[in-house]
Amino acid sequence: MSEDGNGHRHLLSIADVDRDFIISLLDSARSFAEVSTRPIKKVPALRGRTIANLFLEPSTRTRISFELAAKRLSADVISFSGSTSSISKGESLKDTAKTLVAMGVDAVVIRHSSAGSPKMLTGWVDCSVVNAGDGMHEHPTQALLDLFTMRERLGYLEGLKVAIVGDIDHSRVARSNIHALNKVGAEVLLVAPRSLLPQRIEGMGVDITGSLDEALGWCDVLYLLRIQLERVEESRFPSLREYTLQYGLTQTRWSNLKRKPLVMHPGPMNRGVEIESSVADEVESVITGQVTAGVAVRMAVLYDLLGGSHG
Amino acid sequence: MAFEARAKVLDAEDLNRIIRRIAHEILERSKGSDELALVGIRTRGVFLAQRLGEMIEEIEGKPVAVGALDISLYRDDVATRGASKIGVTEIDFDTNDKKVVIVDDVLYTGRTIRAAMDALMDFGRPQVVQLAVLIDRGHREVPIRADYVGKNLPTSGNEKVKVLLEEVDGIDMVEIGEEREP
Numbered sequence: 001m002s003e004d005g006n007g008h009r010h011l012l013s014i015a016d017v018d019r020d021f022i023i024s025l026l027d028s029a030r031s032f033a034e035v036s037t038r039p040i041k042k043v044p045a046l047r048g049r050t051i052a053n054l055f056l057e058p059s060t061r062t063r064i065s066f067e068l069a070a071k072r073l074s075a076d077v078i079s080f081s082g083s084t085s086s087i088s089k090g091e092s093l094k095d096t097a098k099t100l101v102a103m104g105v106d107a108v109v110i111r112h113s114s115a116g117s118p119k120m121l122t123g124w125v126d127c128s129v130v131n132a133g134d135g136m137h138e139h140p141t142q143a144l145l146d147l148f149t150m151r152e153r154l155g156y157l158e159g160l161k162v163a164i165v166g167d168i169d170h171s172r173v174a175r176s177n178i179h180a181l182n183k184v185g186a187e188v189l190l191v192a193p194r195s196l197l198p199q200r201i202e203g204m205g206v207d208i209t210g211s212l213d214e215a216l217g218w219c220d221v222l223y224l225l226r227i228q229l230e231r232v233e234e235s236r237f238p239s240l241r242e243y244t245l246q247y248g249l250t251q252t253r254w255s256n257l258k259r260k261p262l263v264m265h266p267g268p269m270n271r272g273v274e275i276e277s278s279v280a281d282e283v284e285s286v287i288t289g290q291v292t293a294g295v296a297v298r299m300a301v302l303y304d305l306l307g308g309s310h311g
Numbered sequence: 312m313a314f315e316a317r318a319k320v321l322d323a324e325d326l327n328r329i330i331r332r333i334a335h336e337i338l339e340r341s342k343g344s345d346e347l348a349l350v351g352i353r354t355r356g357v358f359l360a361q362r363l364g365e366m367i368e369e370i371e372g373k374p375v376a377v378g379a380l381d382i383s384l385y386r387d388d389v390a391t392r393g394a395s396k397i398g399v400t401e402i403d404f405d406t407n408d409k410k411v412v413i414v415d416d417v418l419y420t421g422r423t424i425r426a427a428m429d430a431l432m433d434f435g436r437p438q439v440v441q442l443a444v445l446i447d448r449g450h451r452e453v454p455i456r457a458d459y460v461g462k463n464l465p466t467s468g469n470e471k472v473k474v475l476l477e478e479v480d481g482i483d484m485v486e487i488g489e490e491r492e493p
Contacts, residue, residue, distance in 0.1 A: 028397045030399060031397040031398060031399045031400070032397075034400055034401075035384070035400075038434060039433070039434065039435065040433040040434075042433070043384035043385060043430075043433070045383075073384075303397075
Protein backbone atom coordinates (compact mmCIF):
# COMPACT_ATOMS: atom_id res chain seq x y z
CA MET A 1 0.00 0.00 0.00
CA SER A 2 1.50 3.32 -0.98
CA GLU A 3 0.12 6.79 -0.47
CA ASP A 4 0.58 9.65 -2.91
CA GLY A 5 0.91 13.38 -2.21
CA ASN A 6 -2.86 13.88 -2.52
CA GLY A 7 -3.62 11.41 0.25
CA HIS A 8 -4.84 8.64 -2.05
CA ARG A 9 -3.85 5.12 -1.15
CA HIS A 10 -2.91 2.60 -3.83
CA LEU A 11 -2.16 -1.10 -3.99
CA LEU A 12 0.30 -1.50 -6.85
CA SER A 13 2.55 -4.37 -5.87
CA ILE A 14 3.40 -6.70 -3.03
CA ALA A 15 7.01 -5.57 -3.33
CA ASP A 16 5.79 -2.17 -2.01
CA VAL A 17 4.07 -3.39 1.15
CA ASP A 18 5.41 -4.69 4.43
CA ARG A 19 4.66 -7.76 6.51
CA ASP A 20 2.40 -5.90 8.94
CA PHE A 21 0.21 -4.66 6.13
CA ILE A 22 -0.16 -8.18 4.76
CA ILE A 23 -1.01 -9.71 8.12
CA SER A 24 -3.49 -7.02 9.12
CA LEU A 25 -5.17 -7.29 5.73
CA LEU A 26 -5.47 -11.07 6.11
CA ASP A 27 -6.98 -10.52 9.57
CA SER A 28 -9.61 -8.13 8.33
CA ALA A 29 -10.32 -10.36 5.30
CA ARG A 30 -11.54 -12.94 7.78
CA SER A 31 -14.27 -10.54 8.92
CA PHE A 32 -15.19 -9.78 5.33
CA ALA A 33 -15.41 -13.50 4.59
CA GLU A 34 -18.12 -13.71 7.24
CA VAL A 35 -20.17 -11.06 5.40
CA SER A 36 -20.38 -13.38 2.36
CA THR A 37 -21.95 -16.11 4.49
CA ARG A 38 -24.85 -13.96 5.67
CA PRO A 39 -28.40 -14.07 4.30
CA ILE A 40 -27.89 -10.44 3.26
CA LYS A 41 -24.39 -10.35 1.82
CA LYS A 42 -23.87 -6.63 2.00
CA VAL A 43 -22.58 -4.04 4.45
CA PRO A 44 -22.88 -0.27 4.05
CA ALA A 45 -19.18 0.47 4.61
CA LEU A 46 -18.46 2.12 1.23
CA ARG A 47 -21.90 3.56 0.53
CA GLY A 48 -21.66 6.51 -1.83
CA ARG A 49 -18.23 5.56 -3.19
CA THR A 50 -17.73 4.72 -6.84
CA ILE A 51 -15.24 2.18 -8.12
CA ALA A 52 -14.33 1.74 -11.79
CA ASN A 53 -13.14 -1.62 -13.05
CA LEU A 54 -10.89 -0.97 -16.01
CA PHE A 55 -10.05 -4.38 -17.49
CA LEU A 56 -8.05 -4.01 -20.65
CA GLU A 57 -7.03 -7.65 -20.81
CA PRO A 58 -9.34 -10.68 -20.72
CA SER A 59 -10.32 -11.73 -17.21
CA THR A 60 -13.33 -13.47 -15.76
CA ARG A 61 -12.70 -14.31 -12.17
CA THR A 62 -10.66 -11.29 -11.14
CA ARG A 63 -13.08 -8.83 -12.74
CA ILE A 64 -16.17 -10.50 -11.25
CA SER A 65 -14.44 -10.89 -7.91
CA PHE A 66 -13.59 -7.17 -7.70
CA GLU A 67 -17.10 -6.29 -8.83
CA LEU A 68 -18.71 -8.48 -6.16
CA ALA A 69 -16.32 -7.19 -3.51
CA ALA A 70 -17.26 -3.59 -4.28
CA LYS A 71 -20.96 -4.38 -4.37
CA ARG A 72 -20.88 -6.23 -1.06
CA LEU A 73 -19.40 -3.06 0.46
CA SER A 74 -22.28 -1.04 -1.07
CA ALA A 75 -20.01 0.89 -3.44
CA ASP A 76 -21.28 1.70 -6.92
CA VAL A 77 -19.36 -0.09 -9.64
CA ILE A 78 -18.79 0.65 -13.27
CA SER A 79 -17.06 -2.06 -15.23
CA PHE A 80 -15.70 -1.85 -18.66
CA SER A 81 -13.39 -3.81 -20.84
CA GLY A 82 -11.19 -2.98 -23.81
CA SER A 83 -13.52 -4.19 -26.52
CA THR A 84 -16.69 -2.34 -25.49
CA SER A 85 -15.17 1.01 -24.63
CA SER A 86 -13.54 3.88 -26.46
CA ILE A 87 -10.23 2.09 -25.94
CA SER A 88 -11.14 0.18 -29.09
CA LYS A 89 -11.42 3.54 -30.88
CA GLY A 90 -7.84 4.21 -29.91
CA GLU A 91 -8.41 6.36 -26.82
CA SER A 92 -5.29 6.28 -24.71
CA LEU A 93 -5.19 4.88 -21.20
CA LYS A 94 -4.43 8.35 -19.89
CA ASP A 95 -7.49 9.92 -21.51
CA THR A 96 -9.74 7.06 -20.45
CA ALA A 97 -8.57 7.35 -16.88
CA LYS A 98 -8.98 11.13 -16.85
CA THR A 99 -12.51 10.74 -18.18
CA LEU A 100 -13.36 8.33 -15.39
CA VAL A 101 -12.03 10.60 -12.72
CA ALA A 102 -13.85 13.59 -14.19
CA MET A 103 -17.02 11.61 -13.53
CA GLY A 104 -16.15 11.38 -9.85
CA VAL A 105 -14.69 7.92 -9.42
CA ASP A 106 -13.03 7.19 -6.05
CA ALA A 107 -10.91 4.22 -7.15
CA VAL A 108 -9.80 2.57 -10.36
CA VAL A 109 -9.11 -1.16 -10.45
CA ILE A 110 -6.91 -1.79 -13.46
CA ARG A 111 -5.86 -4.91 -15.39
CA HIS A 112 -3.45 -4.15 -18.20
CA SER A 113 -1.03 -6.10 -20.38
CA SER A 114 1.80 -3.62 -19.80
CA ALA A 115 3.83 -3.90 -16.63
CA GLY A 116 3.82 -0.64 -14.68
CA SER A 117 0.62 0.80 -16.12
CA PRO A 118 -1.13 0.97 -12.71
CA LYS A 119 1.83 2.94 -11.39
CA MET A 120 1.68 5.32 -14.35
CA LEU A 121 -2.03 5.74 -13.76
CA THR A 122 -1.42 7.06 -10.24
CA GLY A 123 0.39 10.01 -11.77
CA TRP A 124 -2.56 10.91 -13.98
CA VAL A 125 -5.60 10.46 -11.79
CA ASP A 126 -6.77 11.99 -8.55
CA CYS A 127 -8.04 8.78 -6.92
CA SER A 128 -6.95 5.41 -5.54
CA VAL A 129 -5.55 2.77 -7.90
CA VAL A 130 -5.57 -1.01 -7.44
CA ASN A 131 -3.43 -3.26 -9.60
CA ALA A 132 -5.50 -6.24 -10.77
CA GLY A 133 -2.62 -7.66 -12.79
CA ASP A 134 -0.13 -5.78 -14.98
CA GLY A 135 1.76 -7.65 -17.66
CA MET A 136 4.43 -9.90 -16.22
CA HIS A 137 4.92 -7.65 -13.21
CA GLU A 138 2.53 -8.31 -10.31
CA HIS A 139 -0.95 -9.42 -9.30
CA PRO A 140 -1.04 -8.35 -5.66
CA THR A 141 -4.62 -9.31 -4.73
CA GLN A 142 -4.03 -12.84 -6.07
CA ALA A 143 -1.05 -13.27 -3.75
CA LEU A 144 -3.07 -11.94 -0.81
CA LEU A 145 -5.94 -14.35 -1.44
CA ASP A 146 -3.46 -17.21 -1.82
CA LEU A 147 -1.85 -16.39 1.52
CA PHE A 148 -5.29 -16.06 3.07
CA THR A 149 -6.20 -19.55 1.81
CA MET A 150 -2.93 -21.04 3.07
CA ARG A 151 -3.37 -19.46 6.48
CA GLU A 152 -7.01 -20.48 6.85
CA ARG A 153 -6.34 -24.07 5.73
CA LEU A 154 -3.03 -24.72 7.49
CA GLY A 155 -3.11 -22.24 10.33
CA TYR A 156 0.25 -20.54 9.83
CA LEU A 157 2.50 -18.82 7.30
CA GLU A 158 5.82 -18.43 9.05
CA GLY A 159 8.03 -21.39 8.17
CA LEU A 160 5.46 -22.72 5.69
CA LYS A 161 7.11 -24.59 2.79
CA VAL A 162 5.62 -23.56 -0.53
CA ALA A 163 6.62 -25.05 -3.90
CA ILE A 164 5.58 -23.03 -6.96
CA VAL A 165 5.53 -25.07 -10.16
CA GLY A 166 5.45 -23.95 -13.77
CA ASP A 167 6.02 -20.90 -15.92
CA ILE A 168 7.57 -18.61 -13.34
CA ASP A 169 9.06 -16.35 -16.00
CA HIS A 170 5.75 -15.11 -17.42
CA SER A 171 3.82 -15.26 -14.17
CA ARG A 172 2.83 -12.13 -12.27
CA VAL A 173 1.04 -14.45 -9.87
CA ALA A 174 4.32 -16.18 -9.04
CA ARG A 175 6.14 -12.87 -8.68
CA SER A 176 3.60 -11.44 -6.23
CA ASN A 177 3.44 -14.70 -4.30
CA ILE A 178 7.23 -14.92 -3.97
CA HIS A 179 7.34 -11.38 -2.54
CA ALA A 180 4.43 -12.03 -0.19
CA LEU A 181 5.67 -15.40 1.05
CA ASN A 182 9.16 -13.99 1.65
CA LYS A 183 7.71 -11.15 3.70
CA VAL A 184 5.68 -13.38 5.99
CA GLY A 185 8.58 -15.77 6.56
CA ALA A 186 7.53 -18.72 4.40
CA GLU A 187 10.08 -20.76 2.42
CA VAL A 188 9.73 -20.82 -1.35
CA LEU A 189 10.96 -23.48 -3.76
CA LEU A 190 10.51 -22.93 -7.49
CA VAL A 191 10.00 -25.96 -9.67
CA ALA A 192 10.52 -25.37 -13.38
CA PRO A 193 12.75 -26.03 -16.35
CA ARG A 194 15.51 -23.39 -16.66
CA SER A 195 13.78 -22.06 -19.80
CA LEU A 196 10.75 -21.00 -17.73
CA LEU A 197 12.69 -19.25 -14.99
CA PRO A 198 13.59 -15.57 -15.14
CA GLN A 199 17.25 -14.64 -15.02
CA ARG A 200 18.73 -13.83 -11.64
CA ILE A 201 15.68 -15.30 -9.90
CA GLU A 202 17.87 -16.59 -7.05
CA GLY A 203 18.21 -12.97 -5.95
CA MET A 204 14.57 -13.03 -4.87
CA GLY A 205 15.43 -15.32 -1.96
CA VAL A 206 14.10 -18.61 -3.33
CA ASP A 207 15.46 -22.10 -3.94
CA ILE A 208 15.19 -23.81 -7.30
CA THR A 209 14.81 -27.38 -8.40
CA GLY A 210 14.09 -29.18 -11.63
CA SER A 211 12.49 -32.13 -9.87
CA LEU A 212 8.81 -32.09 -8.98
CA ASP A 213 9.23 -35.29 -6.98
CA GLU A 214 11.84 -33.63 -4.78
CA ALA A 215 9.47 -30.70 -4.22
CA LEU A 216 6.57 -33.01 -3.41
CA GLY A 217 8.59 -34.65 -0.68
CA TRP A 218 9.36 -31.28 0.87
CA CYS A 219 6.41 -28.92 0.54
CA ASP A 220 3.34 -28.13 2.63
CA VAL A 221 1.74 -26.26 -0.26
CA LEU A 222 2.04 -27.15 -3.94
CA TYR A 223 1.18 -24.11 -6.02
CA LEU A 224 0.62 -24.99 -9.68
CA LEU A 225 0.76 -22.25 -12.27
CA ARG A 226 -1.20 -22.29 -15.49
CA ILE A 227 0.86 -23.30 -18.49
CA GLN A 228 0.03 -20.93 -21.29
CA LEU A 229 -0.28 -22.98 -24.42
CA GLU A 230 1.41 -20.37 -26.58
CA ARG A 231 4.68 -20.96 -24.71
CA VAL A 232 5.11 -24.19 -26.65
CA GLU A 233 5.23 -22.19 -29.85
CA GLU A 234 7.94 -20.05 -28.32
CA SER A 235 9.93 -23.28 -27.84
CA ARG A 236 10.20 -22.78 -24.10
CA PHE A 237 9.77 -26.52 -23.75
CA PRO A 238 9.47 -29.35 -26.30
CA SER A 239 5.83 -30.36 -25.90
CA LEU A 240 2.93 -30.28 -23.47
CA ARG A 241 3.25 -34.02 -23.08
CA GLU A 242 6.88 -33.62 -22.08
CA TYR A 243 5.95 -30.89 -19.59
CA THR A 244 3.23 -33.02 -18.02
CA LEU A 245 5.57 -35.96 -17.61
CA GLN A 246 8.16 -33.88 -15.79
CA TYR A 247 6.19 -31.15 -14.05
CA GLY A 248 2.55 -32.22 -14.10
CA LEU A 249 0.72 -33.42 -11.00
CA THR A 250 -0.27 -36.79 -12.41
CA GLN A 251 -2.51 -39.29 -10.66
CA THR A 252 0.46 -41.64 -10.17
CA ARG A 253 2.54 -38.94 -8.48
CA TRP A 254 -0.39 -37.91 -6.33
CA SER A 255 -1.37 -41.45 -5.29
CA ASN A 256 2.19 -42.29 -4.33
CA LEU A 257 2.40 -39.42 -1.83
CA LYS A 258 2.17 -40.42 1.79
CA ARG A 259 1.86 -36.86 3.07
CA LYS A 260 -0.29 -34.84 0.68
CA PRO A 261 0.36 -31.10 0.40
CA LEU A 262 -2.32 -28.45 -0.02
CA VAL A 263 -2.70 -28.09 -3.80
CA MET A 264 -3.48 -24.61 -5.08
CA HIS A 265 -3.95 -23.09 -8.53
CA PRO A 266 -4.81 -19.51 -9.53
CA GLY A 267 -7.14 -20.75 -12.29
CA PRO A 268 -8.17 -21.38 -14.95
CA MET A 269 -6.68 -24.89 -14.81
CA ASN A 270 -5.38 -26.69 -17.86
CA ARG A 271 -6.58 -30.17 -16.99
CA GLY A 272 -4.23 -32.75 -18.41
CA VAL A 273 -1.30 -30.34 -18.55
CA GLU A 274 -0.17 -29.03 -15.16
CA ILE A 275 -2.64 -31.27 -13.30
CA GLU A 276 -4.33 -34.52 -14.27
CA SER A 277 -8.09 -34.19 -14.38
CA SER A 278 -8.77 -36.82 -11.70
CA VAL A 279 -6.38 -35.08 -9.29
CA ALA A 280 -7.99 -31.76 -10.10
CA ASP A 281 -11.37 -33.18 -9.06
CA GLU A 282 -9.90 -34.37 -5.78
CA VAL A 283 -8.36 -31.03 -4.83
CA GLU A 284 -11.04 -28.81 -6.34
CA SER A 285 -12.44 -27.61 -3.01
CA VAL A 286 -9.23 -25.76 -2.19
CA ILE A 287 -9.14 -24.12 -5.60
CA THR A 288 -12.76 -22.98 -5.41
CA GLY A 289 -11.95 -21.89 -1.86
CA GLN A 290 -9.31 -19.58 -3.35
CA VAL A 291 -12.02 -18.00 -5.50
CA THR A 292 -14.27 -17.45 -2.47
CA ALA A 293 -11.35 -16.00 -0.52
CA GLY A 294 -10.73 -13.62 -3.43
CA VAL A 295 -13.94 -11.72 -2.75
CA ALA A 296 -13.16 -11.34 0.97
CA VAL A 297 -9.58 -10.23 0.36
CA ARG A 298 -10.62 -7.70 -2.27
CA MET A 299 -13.27 -6.33 0.09
CA ALA A 300 -10.52 -5.87 2.66
CA VAL A 301 -8.31 -4.12 0.10
CA LEU A 302 -11.03 -1.76 -1.13
CA TYR A 303 -12.07 -0.99 2.44
CA ASP A 304 -8.49 -0.26 3.38
CA LEU A 305 -8.03 2.06 0.38
CA LEU A 306 -11.34 3.89 0.60
CA GLY A 307 -12.44 3.40 4.20
CA GLY A 308 -10.10 6.18 5.27
CA SER A 309 -8.31 4.00 7.78
CA HIS A 310 -5.25 6.22 7.75
CA GLY A 311 -6.77 9.64 8.02
CA MET B 312 -4.14 11.02 25.28
CA ALA B 313 -3.88 9.29 28.62
CA PHE B 314 -6.82 8.36 30.80
CA GLU B 315 -6.73 9.81 34.29
CA ALA B 316 -9.18 8.14 36.67
CA ARG B 317 -11.04 10.42 39.08
CA ALA B 318 -13.31 7.92 40.82
CA LYS B 319 -14.19 4.27 40.88
CA VAL B 320 -17.84 3.82 40.00
CA LEU B 321 -18.29 0.05 40.20
CA ASP B 322 -16.20 -2.83 41.51
CA ALA B 323 -16.37 -6.55 40.71
CA GLU B 324 -19.14 -7.25 43.21
CA ASP B 325 -21.27 -4.35 42.01
CA LEU B 326 -20.86 -5.60 38.45
CA ASN B 327 -21.92 -9.08 39.42
CA ARG B 328 -25.04 -7.79 41.16
CA ILE B 329 -25.94 -5.72 38.12
CA ILE B 330 -25.57 -8.71 35.79
CA ARG B 331 -27.78 -10.76 38.10
CA ARG B 332 -30.46 -8.03 38.29
CA ILE B 333 -30.50 -7.42 34.54
CA ALA B 334 -30.71 -11.18 33.89
CA HIS B 335 -33.82 -11.30 36.07
CA GLU B 336 -35.30 -8.21 34.43
CA ILE B 337 -34.78 -9.66 30.95
CA LEU B 338 -36.42 -12.93 31.99
CA GLU B 339 -39.32 -11.09 33.62
CA ARG B 340 -39.95 -8.94 30.56
CA SER B 341 -39.49 -11.80 28.08
CA LYS B 342 -41.48 -14.25 30.22
CA GLY B 343 -38.66 -16.81 30.31
CA SER B 344 -35.74 -17.56 28.06
CA ASP B 345 -37.58 -19.23 25.16
CA GLU B 346 -36.92 -17.33 21.92
CA LEU B 347 -34.40 -15.19 23.78
CA ALA B 348 -31.00 -14.35 22.25
CA LEU B 349 -28.24 -12.02 23.44
CA VAL B 350 -25.99 -10.18 21.03
CA GLY B 351 -22.95 -8.34 22.41
CA ILE B 352 -21.25 -5.48 20.61
CA ARG B 353 -17.50 -5.94 20.22
CA THR B 354 -15.40 -5.82 22.28
CA ARG B 355 -16.66 -5.52 25.84
CA GLY B 356 -20.34 -5.95 25.04
CA VAL B 357 -19.58 -9.50 23.93
CA PHE B 358 -18.20 -10.46 27.35
CA LEU B 359 -21.11 -8.82 29.13
CA ALA B 360 -23.52 -10.75 26.88
CA GLN B 361 -21.72 -14.00 27.70
CA ARG B 362 -21.96 -13.29 31.42
CA LEU B 363 -25.64 -12.44 31.12
CA GLY B 364 -26.13 -15.65 29.14
CA GLU B 365 -24.45 -17.73 31.85
CA MET B 366 -26.52 -16.04 34.54
CA ILE B 367 -29.76 -16.67 32.63
CA GLU B 368 -28.79 -20.31 32.13
CA GLU B 369 -28.12 -20.60 35.85
CA ILE B 370 -31.56 -19.19 36.66
CA GLU B 371 -33.60 -20.98 34.00
CA GLY B 372 -31.58 -24.19 33.77
CA LYS B 373 -31.24 -24.08 29.99
CA PRO B 374 -28.78 -22.35 27.67
CA VAL B 375 -29.52 -19.15 25.78
CA ALA B 376 -28.08 -18.18 22.37
CA VAL B 377 -25.27 -15.61 22.58
CA GLY B 378 -23.74 -13.87 19.56
CA ALA B 379 -21.18 -11.18 18.80
CA LEU B 380 -21.62 -8.19 16.54
CA ASP B 381 -18.86 -6.09 15.00
CA ILE B 382 -20.27 -2.79 13.79
CA SER B 383 -17.19 -1.24 12.13
CA LEU B 384 -18.70 -1.67 8.66
CA TYR B 385 -21.95 0.04 9.69
CA ARG B 386 -20.51 3.16 11.32
CA ASP B 387 -21.64 6.53 10.01
CA ASP B 388 -18.25 8.14 10.63
CA VAL B 389 -15.86 5.92 8.65
CA ALA B 390 -15.06 8.80 6.30
CA THR B 391 -14.20 11.29 9.03
CA ARG B 392 -12.91 9.12 11.85
CA GLY B 393 -11.14 6.46 9.86
CA ALA B 394 -11.70 2.75 9.78
CA SER B 395 -10.89 0.84 12.92
CA LYS B 396 -9.65 -2.70 13.09
CA ILE B 397 -12.49 -4.95 12.10
CA GLY B 398 -13.56 -7.85 14.28
CA VAL B 399 -15.59 -10.86 13.28
CA THR B 400 -19.36 -10.98 13.65
CA GLU B 401 -20.55 -14.33 14.98
CA ILE B 402 -24.27 -14.93 14.94
CA ASP B 403 -24.60 -18.64 14.36
CA PHE B 404 -28.28 -18.89 15.24
CA ASP B 405 -31.44 -17.88 13.40
CA THR B 406 -32.55 -14.43 14.58
CA ASN B 407 -35.95 -14.61 12.87
CA ASP B 408 -38.78 -14.22 15.40
CA LYS B 409 -36.28 -14.17 18.29
CA LYS B 410 -36.37 -11.71 21.16
CA VAL B 411 -32.93 -10.20 20.73
CA VAL B 412 -31.24 -8.16 23.45
CA ILE B 413 -28.31 -6.07 22.21
CA VAL B 414 -25.67 -5.75 24.95
CA ASP B 415 -23.02 -3.03 25.23
CA ASP B 416 -20.83 -1.57 27.95
CA VAL B 417 -21.45 2.18 27.66
CA LEU B 418 -24.40 3.98 26.05
CA TYR B 419 -23.33 7.47 25.00
CA THR B 420 -24.34 9.16 21.71
CA GLY B 421 -26.44 6.19 20.62
CA ARG B 422 -24.74 5.99 17.22
CA THR B 423 -23.11 2.65 17.96
CA ILE B 424 -26.51 1.18 18.80
CA ARG B 425 -27.99 2.67 15.61
CA ALA B 426 -25.25 0.89 13.65
CA ALA B 427 -25.76 -2.31 15.64
CA MET B 428 -29.46 -2.36 14.79
CA ASP B 429 -28.66 -1.98 11.08
CA ALA B 430 -26.17 -4.83 11.33
CA LEU B 431 -28.58 -7.05 13.26
CA MET B 432 -31.37 -6.54 10.75
CA ASP B 433 -29.13 -7.95 8.00
CA PHE B 434 -29.30 -11.31 9.76
CA GLY B 435 -33.06 -11.61 9.86
CA ARG B 436 -36.22 -10.16 11.36
CA PRO B 437 -36.31 -10.53 15.13
CA GLN B 438 -39.66 -10.36 16.90
CA VAL B 439 -38.35 -7.75 19.35
CA VAL B 440 -35.04 -5.95 19.74
CA GLN B 441 -34.09 -4.55 23.15
CA LEU B 442 -31.01 -2.89 24.55
CA ALA B 443 -29.08 -3.65 27.74
CA VAL B 444 -26.13 -1.47 28.80
CA LEU B 445 -23.87 -1.49 31.81
CA ILE B 446 -23.50 2.30 31.98
CA ASP B 447 -25.76 4.99 30.52
CA ARG B 448 -23.77 8.23 30.52
CA GLY B 449 -26.26 10.43 28.63
CA HIS B 450 -25.53 12.87 25.75
CA ARG B 451 -27.65 11.09 23.14
CA GLU B 452 -27.39 12.32 19.53
CA VAL B 453 -30.06 10.00 18.13
CA PRO B 454 -33.43 8.92 19.57
CA ILE B 455 -32.32 5.71 21.29
CA ARG B 456 -32.83 4.55 24.89
CA ALA B 457 -31.86 1.42 26.79
CA ASP B 458 -34.39 -1.11 28.10
CA TYR B 459 -32.05 -2.36 30.83
CA VAL B 460 -29.50 -0.10 32.49
CA GLY B 461 -26.83 -1.20 34.97
CA LYS B 462 -26.11 2.29 36.24
CA ASN B 463 -27.04 5.78 35.14
CA LEU B 464 -23.94 7.93 35.29
CA PRO B 465 -24.43 11.60 34.42
CA THR B 466 -21.22 12.89 32.81
CA SER B 467 -19.93 15.94 31.05
CA GLY B 468 -18.72 15.74 27.47
CA ASN B 469 -15.02 15.85 28.31
CA GLU B 470 -15.29 13.11 30.90
CA LYS B 471 -14.68 9.52 29.98
CA VAL B 472 -16.09 6.29 31.37
CA LYS B 473 -13.72 3.37 31.38
CA VAL B 474 -15.09 -0.15 31.66
CA LEU B 475 -12.57 -2.84 32.58
CA LEU B 476 -13.52 -6.50 32.35
CA GLU B 477 -11.70 -9.56 33.65
CA GLU B 478 -11.71 -11.24 30.21
CA VAL B 479 -9.75 -8.46 28.45
CA ASP B 480 -8.37 -6.21 31.19
CA GLY B 481 -7.74 -8.72 33.99
CA ILE B 482 -10.01 -6.88 36.42
CA ASP B 483 -13.70 -5.99 36.76
CA MET B 484 -14.07 -2.26 37.38
CA VAL B 485 -15.72 0.91 36.06
CA GLU B 486 -13.99 4.24 36.47
CA ILE B 487 -14.80 7.81 35.56
CA GLY B 488 -12.09 10.26 34.67
CA GLU B 489 -10.68 12.53 32.01
CA GLU B 490 -8.51 12.25 28.93
CA ARG B 491 -5.35 14.30 29.45
CA GLU B 492 -2.53 15.19 27.14
CA PRO B 493 0.42 13.28 28.52
